[in-house]
Amino acid sequence: MRRGAMLYRVLTNKEGLLGNVKLKGNLGCSDHEMVEFKILRAARRAHSKPTTLDFRRADFGLFRDLLGRAPWDKALEGRGAQDSWLIFKGHLLQAQERCIPAKRKSSKTTKRPPWMNKELLGKVKRKPSEGGSKGR
Template sequence: MGDFNHPDICWRDNTAGHKQSRKFLERVNDKFLLQVTEEPVRRGAILDFVLTNKEELVGDVELKSSLDCSDHEMVEFKMLRAVRRAQSKLITLNFRRVDFDLFRDLLGRVPWDKALEGRGSQDSWLVFKDHLLQAQE
Protein backbone atom coordinates (compact mmCIF):
# COMPACT_ATOMS: atom_id res chain seq x y z
CA MET A 1 0.00 0.00 0.00
CA GLY A 2 1.36 3.39 -0.78
CA ASP A 3 1.35 6.65 -2.72
CA PHE A 4 3.15 5.78 -5.93
CA ASN A 5 2.40 9.00 -7.86
CA HIS A 6 1.58 7.49 -11.24
CA PRO A 7 -1.62 9.39 -12.14
CA ASP A 8 -1.32 8.44 -15.82
CA ILE A 9 -1.77 4.69 -15.23
CA CYS A 10 -5.11 3.35 -16.42
CA TRP A 11 -5.59 0.16 -14.44
CA ARG A 12 -8.68 -0.84 -16.40
CA ASP A 13 -6.77 -0.87 -19.70
CA ASN A 14 -3.36 -1.67 -18.18
CA THR A 15 -1.75 1.32 -19.92
CA ALA A 16 0.37 4.29 -18.89
CA GLY A 17 1.39 7.50 -20.61
CA HIS A 18 4.82 8.19 -19.18
CA LYS A 19 7.89 5.97 -19.48
CA GLN A 20 8.40 5.76 -15.70
CA SER A 21 4.76 4.75 -15.18
CA ARG A 22 5.00 2.12 -17.92
CA LYS A 23 8.07 0.65 -16.20
CA PHE A 24 6.23 0.58 -12.88
CA LEU A 25 3.24 -1.10 -14.53
CA GLU A 26 5.55 -3.69 -16.13
CA ARG A 27 7.07 -4.50 -12.73
CA VAL A 28 3.62 -4.89 -11.18
CA ASN A 29 2.61 -7.23 -13.99
CA ASP A 30 5.92 -9.14 -13.85
CA LYS A 31 5.22 -9.92 -10.19
CA PHE A 32 1.58 -10.90 -10.95
CA LEU A 33 0.29 -8.23 -8.59
CA LEU A 34 -3.24 -6.86 -8.64
CA GLN A 35 -4.07 -3.25 -7.84
CA VAL A 36 -7.35 -3.22 -5.88
CA THR A 37 -7.96 0.52 -5.31
CA GLU A 38 -10.72 1.51 -7.71
CA GLU A 39 -11.63 5.06 -6.73
CA PRO A 40 -9.56 8.17 -7.38
CA VAL A 41 -8.03 9.66 -4.24
CA ARG A 42 -6.78 12.98 -5.58
CA ARG A 43 -8.03 15.16 -8.44
CA GLY A 44 -9.65 12.24 -10.24
CA ALA A 45 -6.48 10.10 -10.19
CA ILE A 46 -5.70 6.84 -8.42
CA LEU A 47 -2.37 7.56 -6.75
CA ASP A 48 -2.57 5.39 -3.65
CA PHE A 49 -2.34 1.75 -4.64
CA VAL A 50 -3.16 -1.37 -2.69
CA LEU A 51 -1.21 -4.13 -4.41
CA THR A 52 -1.67 -7.81 -3.66
CA ASN A 53 -0.73 -11.12 -5.18
CA LYS A 54 -4.05 -12.66 -4.07
CA GLU A 55 -7.22 -10.64 -4.42
CA GLU A 56 -8.94 -12.62 -1.67
CA LEU A 57 -6.42 -11.34 0.91
CA VAL A 58 -7.68 -7.75 0.68
CA GLY A 59 -11.25 -6.67 1.29
CA ASP A 60 -13.53 -3.72 2.00
CA VAL A 61 -11.40 -1.12 0.21
CA GLU A 62 -12.95 2.29 0.95
CA LEU A 63 -11.99 5.92 0.65
CA LYS A 64 -12.28 7.99 3.80
CA SER A 65 -11.90 11.72 4.32
CA SER A 66 -8.45 13.24 4.14
CA LEU A 67 -6.25 13.26 7.19
CA ASP A 68 -5.59 16.75 8.58
CA CYS A 69 -3.96 18.88 5.86
CA SER A 70 -3.29 16.13 3.31
CA ASP A 71 -4.68 16.54 -0.19
CA HIS A 72 -5.15 12.74 -0.44
CA GLU A 73 -8.10 10.83 0.87
CA MET A 74 -7.35 7.95 3.20
CA VAL A 75 -7.64 4.45 1.79
CA GLU A 76 -8.99 1.98 4.31
CA PHE A 77 -8.95 -1.75 3.68
CA LYS A 78 -8.97 -5.02 5.55
CA MET A 79 -6.30 -7.66 5.39
CA LEU A 80 -8.17 -10.94 5.30
CA ARG A 81 -6.67 -13.99 6.90
CA ALA A 82 -5.18 -16.59 4.66
CA VAL A 83 -6.35 -20.15 5.10
CA ARG A 84 -3.81 -21.97 7.20
CA ARG A 85 -2.04 -24.66 5.21
CA ALA A 86 -2.62 -27.26 7.90
CA GLN A 87 -6.37 -26.83 7.45
CA SER A 88 -6.45 -26.72 3.67
CA LYS A 89 -5.90 -29.54 1.24
CA LEU A 90 -3.59 -28.95 -1.66
CA ILE A 91 -5.23 -30.05 -4.87
CA THR A 92 -2.91 -31.18 -7.62
CA LEU A 93 -3.98 -32.06 -11.11
CA ASN A 94 -3.19 -35.42 -12.60
CA PHE A 95 -2.19 -34.50 -16.15
CA ARG A 96 -1.93 -38.14 -17.15
CA ARG A 97 -5.73 -38.42 -16.91
CA VAL A 98 -6.57 -35.18 -18.72
CA ASP A 99 -8.67 -35.29 -21.85
CA PHE A 100 -6.91 -32.43 -23.62
CA ASP A 101 -9.20 -32.66 -26.65
CA LEU A 102 -12.23 -32.06 -24.41
CA PHE A 103 -10.39 -29.30 -22.54
CA ARG A 104 -9.45 -27.59 -25.83
CA ASP A 105 -13.04 -28.01 -27.08
CA LEU A 106 -14.54 -26.47 -23.93
CA LEU A 107 -12.25 -23.45 -24.11
CA GLY A 108 -12.79 -23.20 -27.87
CA ARG A 109 -16.54 -22.79 -27.34
CA VAL A 110 -16.03 -19.54 -25.42
CA PRO A 111 -16.69 -16.48 -27.63
CA TRP A 112 -13.48 -14.79 -26.46
CA ASP A 113 -14.00 -11.62 -28.53
CA LYS A 114 -17.26 -10.95 -26.71
CA ALA A 115 -16.14 -12.29 -23.34
CA LEU A 116 -13.14 -9.95 -23.22
CA GLU A 117 -14.59 -6.97 -25.10
CA GLY A 118 -14.08 -3.68 -23.31
CA ARG A 119 -12.16 -5.24 -20.43
CA GLY A 120 -8.74 -4.31 -19.18
CA SER A 121 -6.01 -6.82 -18.51
CA GLN A 122 -7.03 -7.50 -14.90
CA ASP A 123 -10.68 -8.14 -15.78
CA SER A 124 -9.68 -10.17 -18.83
CA TRP A 125 -7.43 -12.35 -16.70
CA LEU A 126 -10.26 -12.97 -14.22
CA VAL A 127 -12.67 -13.93 -17.04
CA PHE A 128 -10.08 -16.24 -18.61
CA LYS A 129 -9.22 -17.80 -15.25
CA ASP A 130 -12.91 -18.42 -14.52
CA HIS A 131 -13.41 -20.20 -17.86
CA LEU A 132 -10.20 -22.16 -17.37
CA LEU A 133 -11.28 -23.37 -13.92
CA GLN A 134 -14.75 -24.28 -15.20
CA ALA A 135 -13.24 -26.31 -18.05
CA GLN A 136 -10.89 -27.97 -15.57
CA GLU A 137 -13.82 -29.32 -13.56
Protein backbone atom coordinates (compact mmCIF):
# COMPACT_ATOMS: atom_id res chain seq x y z
CA MET A 1 0.00 0.00 0.00
CA ARG A 2 1.46 3.35 -0.98
CA ARG A 3 0.27 6.49 0.75
CA GLY A 4 -2.99 4.84 1.68
CA ALA A 5 -3.79 3.68 -1.88
CA MET A 6 -4.28 -0.04 -2.41
CA LEU A 7 -3.99 -1.61 -5.84
CA TYR A 8 -4.22 -5.33 -6.48
CA ARG A 9 -5.40 -7.45 -9.34
CA VAL A 10 -6.09 -11.17 -9.48
CA LEU A 11 -6.56 -12.51 -13.02
CA THR A 12 -8.69 -15.57 -13.79
CA ASN A 13 -10.19 -17.11 -16.90
CA LYS A 14 -13.63 -17.63 -15.30
CA GLU A 15 -15.85 -15.17 -13.49
CA GLY A 16 -16.76 -16.15 -9.94
CA LEU A 17 -13.76 -18.46 -9.54
CA LEU A 18 -12.25 -16.59 -6.59
CA GLY A 19 -13.64 -15.52 -3.24
CA ASN A 20 -12.51 -14.09 0.12
CA VAL A 21 -9.75 -11.91 -1.32
CA LYS A 22 -7.72 -10.41 1.57
CA LEU A 23 -4.46 -8.53 1.99
CA LYS A 24 -2.07 -10.39 4.30
CA GLY A 25 0.76 -8.01 5.17
CA ASN A 26 4.06 -7.12 3.58
CA LEU A 27 6.25 -9.56 1.73
CA GLY A 28 9.52 -9.35 3.65
CA CYS A 29 10.96 -5.83 3.72
CA SER A 30 9.23 -4.94 0.45
CA ASP A 31 6.36 -2.49 0.15
CA HIS A 32 4.46 -5.17 -1.80
CA GLU A 33 1.70 -6.97 0.06
CA MET A 34 0.61 -10.59 -0.14
CA VAL A 35 -2.90 -11.33 -1.38
CA GLU A 36 -4.79 -14.36 -0.08
CA PHE A 37 -7.82 -15.79 -1.88
CA LYS A 38 -9.89 -18.96 -2.06
CA ILE A 39 -10.68 -20.86 -5.25
CA LEU A 40 -14.37 -21.67 -5.15
CA ARG A 41 -15.25 -25.31 -5.71
CA ALA A 42 -18.56 -24.70 -7.49
CA ALA A 43 -16.82 -22.66 -10.18
CA ARG A 44 -14.23 -25.41 -10.72
CA ARG A 45 -16.89 -28.10 -11.15
CA ALA A 46 -18.64 -26.06 -13.83
CA HIS A 47 -15.67 -26.85 -16.05
CA SER A 48 -16.91 -28.02 -19.44
CA LYS A 49 -15.77 -31.21 -21.10
CA PRO A 50 -13.01 -30.73 -23.65
CA THR A 51 -14.04 -30.56 -27.28
CA THR A 52 -12.33 -31.77 -30.41
CA LEU A 53 -12.95 -31.28 -34.10
CA ASP A 54 -15.15 -33.93 -35.75
CA PHE A 55 -13.41 -34.42 -39.10
CA ARG A 56 -15.78 -37.27 -40.05
CA ARG A 57 -18.66 -34.79 -40.34
CA ALA A 58 -16.59 -31.99 -41.91
CA ASP A 59 -17.56 -30.37 -45.20
CA PHE A 60 -14.16 -30.16 -46.88
CA GLY A 61 -15.65 -29.00 -50.19
CA LEU A 62 -17.05 -25.87 -48.55
CA PHE A 63 -13.78 -25.45 -46.61
CA ARG A 64 -11.79 -25.50 -49.89
CA ASP A 65 -14.24 -23.07 -51.52
CA LEU A 66 -14.10 -20.59 -48.62
CA LEU A 67 -10.32 -20.49 -48.64
CA GLY A 68 -10.15 -20.46 -52.45
CA ARG A 69 -12.57 -17.53 -52.77
CA ALA A 70 -10.55 -15.23 -50.51
CA PRO A 71 -8.81 -12.44 -52.47
CA TRP A 72 -5.34 -13.42 -51.28
CA ASP A 73 -3.44 -11.12 -53.66
CA LYS A 74 -5.20 -8.01 -52.35
CA ALA A 75 -5.38 -9.18 -48.74
CA LEU A 76 -1.65 -9.95 -48.47
CA GLU A 77 -0.27 -7.26 -50.78
CA GLY A 78 2.48 -5.19 -49.17
CA ARG A 79 2.33 -7.04 -45.85
CA GLY A 80 5.13 -8.74 -44.00
CA ALA A 81 5.26 -12.40 -43.06
CA GLN A 82 3.73 -11.87 -39.60
CA ASP A 83 0.80 -9.79 -40.84
CA SER A 84 0.21 -12.20 -43.74
CA TRP A 85 0.19 -15.16 -41.35
CA LEU A 86 -2.34 -13.47 -39.03
CA ILE A 87 -4.66 -12.67 -41.96
CA PHE A 88 -4.42 -16.23 -43.31
CA LYS A 89 -4.89 -17.71 -39.84
CA GLY A 90 -8.05 -15.60 -39.34
CA HIS A 91 -9.54 -16.85 -42.63
CA LEU A 92 -8.53 -20.43 -41.81
CA LEU A 93 -10.14 -20.37 -38.35
CA GLN A 94 -13.35 -18.83 -39.72
CA ALA A 95 -13.57 -21.52 -42.40
CA GLN A 96 -12.81 -24.20 -39.82
CA GLU A 97 -15.58 -22.93 -37.54
CA ARG A 98 -18.10 -23.04 -40.40
CA CYS A 99 -17.10 -26.38 -41.92
CA ILE A 100 -15.77 -28.65 -39.18
CA PRO A 101 -18.16 -29.26 -36.29
CA ALA A 102 -16.83 -29.67 -32.77
CA LYS A 103 -17.81 -32.57 -30.57
CA ARG A 104 -17.37 -33.24 -26.89
CA LYS A 105 -14.82 -35.83 -25.97
CA SER A 106 -16.45 -38.72 -24.20
CA SER A 107 -14.69 -40.51 -21.39
CA LYS A 108 -14.58 -43.70 -23.49
CA THR A 109 -12.60 -42.13 -26.32
CA THR A 110 -10.16 -40.44 -23.97
CA LYS A 111 -9.14 -43.78 -22.47
CA ARG A 112 -8.02 -45.28 -25.77
CA PRO A 113 -5.97 -43.97 -28.67
CA PRO A 114 -8.01 -42.26 -31.40
CA TRP A 115 -6.83 -44.77 -34.05
CA MET A 116 -8.25 -47.73 -32.10
CA ASN A 117 -11.74 -48.19 -33.52
CA LYS A 118 -14.41 -50.64 -32.31
CA GLU A 119 -13.16 -53.45 -34.55
CA LEU A 120 -9.58 -53.26 -33.27
CA LEU A 121 -10.78 -52.87 -29.69
CA GLY A 122 -12.86 -56.06 -30.06
CA LYS A 123 -9.89 -58.01 -31.39
CA VAL A 124 -7.67 -56.84 -28.55
CA LYS A 125 -10.26 -57.74 -25.91
CA ARG A 126 -11.07 -61.16 -27.41
CA LYS A 127 -9.45 -63.89 -25.32
CA PRO A 128 -7.63 -66.82 -26.99
CA SER A 129 -9.39 -70.21 -26.87
CA GLU A 130 -9.01 -72.36 -23.75
CA GLY A 131 -7.31 -75.19 -25.68
CA GLY A 132 -3.88 -73.55 -25.67
CA SER A 133 -2.01 -71.53 -28.28
CA LYS A 134 -2.41 -72.14 -32.03
CA GLY A 135 1.27 -72.81 -32.70
CA ARG A 136 1.54 -76.07 -30.70
